[in-house]
Amino acid sequence: MSTQVVLEHAAGRKYLPDRKAMRQVPDRLRLSDDGLVDIRQTDLLSKRVLLSA
Known part of the structure; x- marks a missing residue:
């Protein structure tokens, strides 16, 4: 799992x-x-990442 994937999954959450x-x-x-x-x-x-959270 890449750092980018981890950050993508964390987008819009607590941290x-x-x-x-x-x-x-x-x-x-x-x-x-x-x-x-x-x-x-x-x-x-992108909006796709930040709004999909």
Whole structure:
């Protein structure tokens, strides 16, 4: 399971309730995972992800 999938499932829930939180978490994760894809290269900020939660 990839980090992106975990973040996608967490969208709209307690720890990732909105876009602001969704932007902050990957930035913090990137500090310990230099292989993490930039959030702008994913669909994690899309309405499909944030509204489907």
